[in-house]
Amino acid sequence: MIxxxxxxxxxxxxxxxxxxxxxxxxxxxxxxxxxxxxxxxEVLSENGLSSYYDLEHFPGESQRLKNSxxxxxxxxxxxxxxxxxxxxxxxxxxxxxxxxxxxxCASCIWLLENLMQINSHVxxxxxxxxxxxxxxxxxxxxxxxxxxxxxxxxIGYEPKIKFSDEGGTSxxxxxxxxxxxLAVAGFCFGNMMLFSLPEYFSESKLLGEGFxxxxxxxxxxxxxxxxxxxxxxxxxxxxxxxxxKKVNMDVPIVLGIVALFLYSLWEIxxxxxxxxxxxxxxLIFFLLLGKVYQQKTFAxxxxxxxYKSYFPMAVTKLVQDQESVVPISxxxxxxxxxxxxxxxxxxxxxxxGQSANIDYSFVTGEExxxxxxxxxxxxxxxxxxxxxxxxxxxxxxxxxxxxxLWNHDAFxxxxxxxxxxxxxxxxxxxxxxxxxxxxxxxFYWSFEDLSLAxxxxxxxxxxxxxxxxxxxxxxxxxxxLRIFGKGKLFLKNVAVVEKMAQVxxxxxxxxxxxxxxxxxxxxxxxxxxxEETKDLLKALVSKSTHPLSxxxxxxxxxxxxxxxxxxxxVKGEGIxxxxxxxxxxxxxxxxxxxxxxxxxxxxxxxxxxxxxxxxGYFHILSGLRESAPSMIRALENSYxxxxxxxxxxxxxxxxxxNLGSKINFNFNQSPLDKLKYLQNLERxxxxxxxxxxxxxxxxxxQASEVGxxxxxxxxxxxxxxxxxxxxxVLAKIPEFLAFAKANRTIIKCSFLLSFxxxxxxxSLAVQGLLSPLICAVLMPLSSITVVVFTTVSTxxxxxxxxxxxxxxx
Amino acid sequence: MEVIFxxxxxSLIMAATxxxxxxxxxxxxxxxxxxxxxxxxxxxxxxxKVKKDQPTKTKSYE
Numbered sequence: 001m002i003x004x005x006x007x008x009x010x011x012x013x014x015x016x017x018x019x020x021x022x023x024x025x026x027x028x029x030x031x032x033x034x035x036x037x038x039x040x041x042e043v044l045s046e047n048g049l050s051s052y053y054d055l056e057h058f059p060g061e062s063q064r065l066k067n068s069x070x071x072x073x074x075x076x077x078x079x080x081x082x083x084x085x086x087x088x089x090x091x092x093x094x095x096x097x098x099x100x101x102x103x104x105c106a107s108c109i110w111l112l113e114n115l116m117q118i119n120s121h122v123x124x125x126x127x128x129x130x131x132x133x134x135x136x137x138x139x140x141x142x143x144x145x146x147x148x149x150x151x152x153x154x155i156g157y158e159p160k161i162k163f164s165d166e167g168g169t170s171x172x173x174x175x176x177x178x179x180x181x182l183a184v185a186g187f188c189f190g191n192m193m194l195f196s197l198p199e200y201f202s203e204s205k206l207l208g209e210g211f212x213x214x215x216x217x218x219x220x221x222x223x224x225x226x227x228x229x230x231x232x233x234x235x236x237x238x239x240x241x242x243x244x245k246k247v248n249m250d251v252p253i254v255l256g257i258v259a260l261f262l263y264s265l266w267e268i269x270x271x272x273x274x275x276x277x278x279x280x281x282x283l284i285f286f287l288l289l290g291k292v293y294q295q296k297t298f299a300x301x302x303x304x305x306x307y308k309s310y311f312p313m314a315v316t317k318l319v320q321d322q323e324s325v326v327p328i329s330x331x332x333x334x335x336x337x338x339x340x341x342x343x344x345x346x347x348x349x350x351x352x353g354q355s356a357n358i359d360y361s362f363v364t365g366e367e368x369x370x371x372x373x374x375x376x377x378x379x380x381x382x383x384x385x386x387x388x389x390x391x392x393x394x395x396x397x398x399x400x401x402x403x404x405l406w407n408h409d410a411f412x413x414x415x416x417x418x419x420x421x422x423x424x425x426x427x428x429x430x431x432x433x434x435x436x437x438x439x440x441x442x443f444y445w446s447f448e449d450l451s452l453a454x455x456x457x458x459x460x461x462x463x464x465x466x467x468x469x470x471x472x473x474x475x476x477x478x479x480x481l482r483i484f485g486k487g488k489l490f491l492k493n494v495a496v497v498e499k500m501a502q503v504x505x506x507x508x509x510x511x512x513x514x515x516x517x518x519x520x521x522x523x524x525x526x527x528x529x530x531e532e533t534k535d536l537l538k539a540l541v542s543k544s545t546h547p548l549s550x551x552x553x554x555x556x557x558x559x560x561x562x563x564x565x566x567x568x569x570v571k572g573e574g575i576x577x578x579x580x581x582x583x584x585x586x587x588x589x590x591x592x593x594x595x596x597x598x599x600x601x602x603x604x605x606x607x608x609x610x611x612x613x614x615x616g617y618f619h620i621l622s623g624l625r626e627s628a629p630s631m632i633r634a635l636e637n638s639y640x641x642x643x644x645x646x647x648x649x650x651x652x653x654x655x656x657x658n659l660g661s662k663i664n665f666n667f668n669q670s671p672l673d674k675l676k677y678l679q680n681l682e683r684x685x686x687x688x689x690x691x692x693x694x695x696x697x698x699x700x701x702q703a704s705e706v707g708x709x710x711x712x713x714x715x716x717x718x719x720x721x722x723x724x725x726x727x728x729v730l731a732k733i734p735e736f737l738a739f740a741k742a743n744r745t746i747i748k749c750s751f752l753l754s755f756x757x758x759x760x761x762x763s764l765a766v767q768g769l770l771s772p773l774i775c776a777v778l779m780p781l782s783s784i785t786v787v788v789f790t791t792v793s794t795x796x797x798x799x800x801x802x803x804x805x806x807x808x809x
Numbered sequence: 810m811e812v813i814f815x816x817x818x819x820s821l822i823m824a825a826t827x828x829x830x831x832x833x834x835x836x837x838x839x840x841x842x843x844x845x846x847x848x849x850x851x852x853x854x855x856x857x858k859v860k861k862d863q864p865t866k867t868k869s870y871e
Contacts, residue, residue, distance in 0.1 A: 176835065183828060187824060218821075
């Protein structure tokens with residue numbers, strides 16, 4: 001965001017709160033920055049919904065950049081498309097859930113839930129603010145799906161319609177199951193504790209034998225659902241790992257559970273003792289709690305998107321000059337398609353019209369449109385800027401230059417998981433040690449007293465049960481996941497934290513990752529600019545939304561804006577306006593009327609002409625992010641660094657100067673090259689972390705051990721990845737990596753802690769001295785210490801690294 | 810002391826009822842969205858609102 005100090009003096013748009021420039025529109029003593037905002041206000045006030053503006057100040061989103069053409073929703077009339085999108089339909093009403101990224105404040109909720117006041121055919125609507133979703137029920141006979149979407153778009157809430165919405169809202173069922181298991185375990189554990197309490201304080205004698213027996217039997221009954229339902233997932237996981245001839249953390253847990261349960265049954269039914277049923281319940285309850293803690297999800301983020309989620313669902317096809325809207329799956333080679341302003345090209349095609357301006361920001365991260373001439377191939381993923389163009393489809397959407405990546409093996413199989421979680425590595429050794437100790441205890445005592453031998457054997461298994469061990473990992477990683485999320489690095493799951501700690505190679509994409517559009521360097525060549533000319537320029541570029549205009553606008557800084565006449569922006573060409581009788585043009589070489597072609601190796605040229613006289617040009621280069629050099633410096637000693645770029649190599653010198661010599665540069669990399677480069681690194685035993693942004697990095701992100709997608713807006717586009725990082729915190733990558741490493745140390749420390757407890761417990765157990773009281777104290781105490789230790793230490797480390805602050809917002 | 814038998818039965822039944830209610834609430838989707846209802850409850854429940862002469866611009870949720 002650019003800060004305008006003089007913004008306060010300007011009138012703010014009543015709808016969106018942006019400063020109103022010359023295009024200010026006044027209505028009922030209210031000012032609007034553009035027609036779009038005024039239109040939204042009118043629609044709302046006509047329907048008695050103006051409380052929208054009372055709930056929040058400037059609740060709307062600026063409509064200035066929105067294109068008001070709703071033809072792009074034509075595909076919603078297709079029944080196939082409708083069937084895919086609707087949650088439910090019968091002959092009276094239909095239900096649909098939309099994802100609306102724009103939902104951001106209380107007013108949004110209020111307005112969207114009062115939709116039926118604007119259109120009476122809407123039955124009801126319900127907003128889920130966190131997920132940014134709205135479920136709408138409507139009379140499908142009176143209002144079509146397209147009309148509904150257009151209505152939403154008109155009031156500034158255009159839904160994002162994607163193929164991935166196919167299955168509607170897929171609430172993760174496993175999540176609910178885990179909560180149910182936890183609730184059952186909690187209920188049983190609490191009651192068992194109650195019935196076991198007299199036992200601890202020898203009060204059972206006072207109550208009499210009848211009560212003691214009853215309490216024990218009640219405990220058995222309550223333990224059944226815990227053992228046979230709540231702990232289910234541990235049995236499956238342990239069994240699966242044994243089948244693969246591995247020993248994971250769940251194997252010793254299951255061993256402990258089984259030993260505890262059988263021993264307690266034997267105690268209760270044959271020795272009339274209390275057993276350890278309450279400890280068993282507590283153990284499973286805490287374990288499940290750790291699991292829940294680990295399952296933090298970022299509901300609005302999607303990590304597993306493929307190209308289908310980005311491409312339009314349908315496209316306008318021309319058959320004998322007749323326009324028809326077809327879903328892209330029905331597109332075939334040779335079809336002629338019509339792509340309008342701001343529409344995405346779904347398939348590699350050849351341009352039929354004279355020229356087109358394609359914005360490939362989606363693919364490469366570079367947002368300045370590229371102009372294409374007739375007959376040139378335009379790759380899928382580009383966005384047309386300007387007048388509608390006709391294209392002939394060359395390849396099916398699923399087989400394009402970029403989408404071919406998704407057919408690559410790297411997307412077929414699971415990520416190369418060479419890095420085993422720390423807990424699994426330890427659990428193997430742990431299990432064998434515990435078994436060895438328990439068997440030796442058994443043999444030692446069996447010469448003296450067989451019943452004592454059995455007791456020692458089971459006691460070791462019970463007390464050594466790695467509950468604290470098993471809890472240290474989920475609580476450390478779960479908490480880290482939250483801390484990363486607060487720092488705007490959103491990880492897909494906790495496994496990524498561990499992987500991040502173990503990477504030794506970092507691979508960066510250049511465009512959009514190390515360079516940033518907002519850090520452009522601008523050189524002006526030509527006649528020197530007077531203050532008046534600069535004011536004039538400001539007037540021209542400040543109204544345009546073109547990325548190059550924005551950069552020149554920033555370069556000019558804050559200055560007064562001159563009043564110009566006949567302002568006109570020709571899409572893909574430039575801007576034209578009249579000032580004191582003279583025509584001022586800024587834009588491409590042809591547009592400004594510059595005679596000969598300038599040869600530049602990189603960047604873009606913008607020409608300025610006044611009164612048909614070219615007075616100079618701007619040379620605009622996308623610059624490195626300010627933080628990039630220092631970030632590279634911080635990383636270069638501890639990591640092997642690589643840089644992949646799809647561009648030519650002429651920038652190498654300046655990059656090398658800024659970024660240092662320890663980085664490996666690779667230019668002219670196609671998306672497939674990038675993927676292969678990462679696969680090569682893996683093959684050479686490197687653990688690589690890839691940071692990239694565009695669709696062209698999708699393959700490399702997938703092939704890397706950890707793929708991090710950079711995005712300017714977290715809820716916007718990002719390719720499939722393990723993590724999504726907000727571009728503003730990119731400079732914190734060294735801290736993030738250091739924090740991930742610190743996590744490993746914390747887990748190791750907490751392992752030591754729980755080993756210490758185990759030493760005490762086991763040393764008592766081998767002597768056959770384990771009493772229910774010691775067991776009841778030791779087990780929860782060790783779990784709680786570990787949980788407290790991990791949570792406190794992760795927060796402390798994060799505080800030290802500057803990832804969180806003490807002040808709560 | 811025999812009254813304890815009764816008390817235990819009551820306490821178990823009560824706890825089980827709470828567990829059942831929790832499951833029911835979860836199935837109904839009570840825990841799916843824990844933010845929107847907190848905002849929704851603050852809206853005035855006007856069905857058909859005629860244009861206000863003086864919009865009160867004091868309310869804000871910050």
